Amino acid sequence: MNEDNNIYDVEKYEDITEEKNEEVVEDYTEKDHIEEDYVEEDRVYEKDSYVHPINDLSKKPKKKKKNGIFKVIALSLVTGLLGGAIGSGSVYYIMKGNKSSTSNGYIGTPNPATFDSDVESLTASQAFEKVAPAVVIVSVSGVIDYSGFIPQETEGIGSGFIINEEGYILTNYHVIEGAKEVTVTLSDGREVKAKVINYDENQDVAMLKISDDTVKVPAVVELGDSDVLRPGEEVLAIGTPLSKDFNQTVTGGMVSAVNRNVETTSGAKLNLIQTDAAINPGNSGGPLVNTKGEVIGINTMKISGGAEGIGFSIPINEVKDRIESLSKPILNLGISIREINAELAKQNNMEEGLYIVSVVEFSPAEKAGLQGGDLIVKFDGKRIKTFDELKEIRDSKEEGDVVEMEVVRNGKNKTFNVQLEVKN
Structure with a gap:
């Protein structure tokens, strides 16, 4: 709730x-055609400071006795030759592994690999060429009601993508909000009419379908x-x-x-x-x-x-x-509801369920006899308490299906049969 x-x-x-x-x-x-205002808190970003260790080279070597100077020189030559051989071999094996040693003690890669090493990965161009033919322009004209202000005629564009050969297209709800007419421009330049099949405003998704069933789509994603x-x-x-x-x-x-x-x-x-x-x-x-x-x-x-x-x-x-x-058309009930959770139910001495706030004139709910103030407790024979539970059951139905709704009215349980209609 x-x-x-x-x-x-x-x-x-x-x-x-x-x-x-x-x-x-x-x-x-x-x-x-529209920008919505959102409040954005100021953010301050601070770069991290990286301090690399510096080897301490300030220590002085101990003095050697004068009479051992030739031994030291000879030993130094031998050590130098051995060090050179070992160093050359080390560099060889490091370079062979495509790595280089830096003066600060870190190991880097002269030719770093790409982010994704998956053998199935495509180049950016290949990925674009695979998907782009199925991407469409969604053009709409319609009316938007700005929360109490006079509704305004509007036009706008968005994007979408074709998901199957039948011409179904996924896009955002806010792209088609208030649309009276929807035109889709395919990747090959053809303009075709489309209709809004269904949507979920809260999740901001909508499903369109090309109106002409004879249109062959250029590609699907x-x-x-x-x-x-x-x-x-x-x-x-x-x-x-x-x-x-x-x-x-x-x-x-x-x-x-x-x-x-x-x-x-x-x-x-x-x-x-x-x-x-x-x-x-x-x-x-x-x-x-x-x-x-x-x-x-x-x-x-x-x-x-x-x-x-x-x-x-x-x-x-x-x-x-x-x-x-x-992909199914929206089925119409014609009610607005309020969820009644355990706390509200206790406060108002009623059951948990969906309280009908209002009923739309000439809607399936009104035709079935439902009224504002009824409390829905069962839908299609199943106990429901939330808006999402009602939607899930309704979305599983087809146009013309009759759903049994049990409500509490004036303390008594009543049952009504509601025939679902496609919303125009």
Whole structure:
């Protein structure tokens, strides 16, 4: 249960509580028509000082007796010859191992290896050539409601990538937010219409599909395993920053960190990959690619406020398991709910469950007889207490399925049958 007692719109996957958490530090890389303000604390970085040891050569040799000077000279010559032979051999074996000794006592490599020594690794150019044909430009026109202000017509662009031959495309939710029309520009220059199939606003992911089933896609990406990523691994970001003039732009960098917990303005906490590969407005929704030419992330946001080289990507493993459900149209219930946890239930003398705050007119919920104030305790015959539990069951259903919902109304349990509809 969310400790802030938030209200959720079941169709939008959205926390619609009026008071949002304002203490956030990350900035979405939005479409180039809008920038959201995030608060970024000042950071001060201090370079480490490295002090190399210096051998103490100040000790003076002991004086030898005068009558042994010839012995000393002879011994020195022999020692010098032996030392030279040993030194030459040492240098030979050191150079043979591609190492050199430095005066400060450290061992370096004259020709250091690349970061990734995996035999399956591709060059940056090869990785780009493998993935780029499946990367698309996502152009949208629509309306965005700026939290109480008059809704505004807007246009923008982002990026995305094709995941299968049927023309399904992964991108960010904030790329298609409020979209009335979506056009996709393929890598070969063809422009085709697409429709929004499903999305999760809190995770900032969306699934599109090319509307014309006869369109043959130029390529599809290969999805990798983001769980095996390590800081220091090389990565590429591919997308369309700023405008269509810069389509198919590739930037390179490395994985700066993994498992970064980032809180957004909606209050959602995301587990993200941090990278120093340049991510700019318009890159949103594009792929983050490893050295095998596999997509291991969806580029989504960057730090603002003067910081450079701090971008973030959604790990692809966070999305993989949801591709099937995201490929299905959103099923409409038409309710907004509040989670009632154990503490709230005790305070209000009620069960744990999902409290219906409001019911949308002409929605499946209203047609079934549900009302504001009902407390959902079972969905499809299963006991539920959280918003995520309801979503998981609903997303497993198909259009037209009838789901049994048990609610508590005025202290009595009632059962309603709700027929699921596709949200228009």
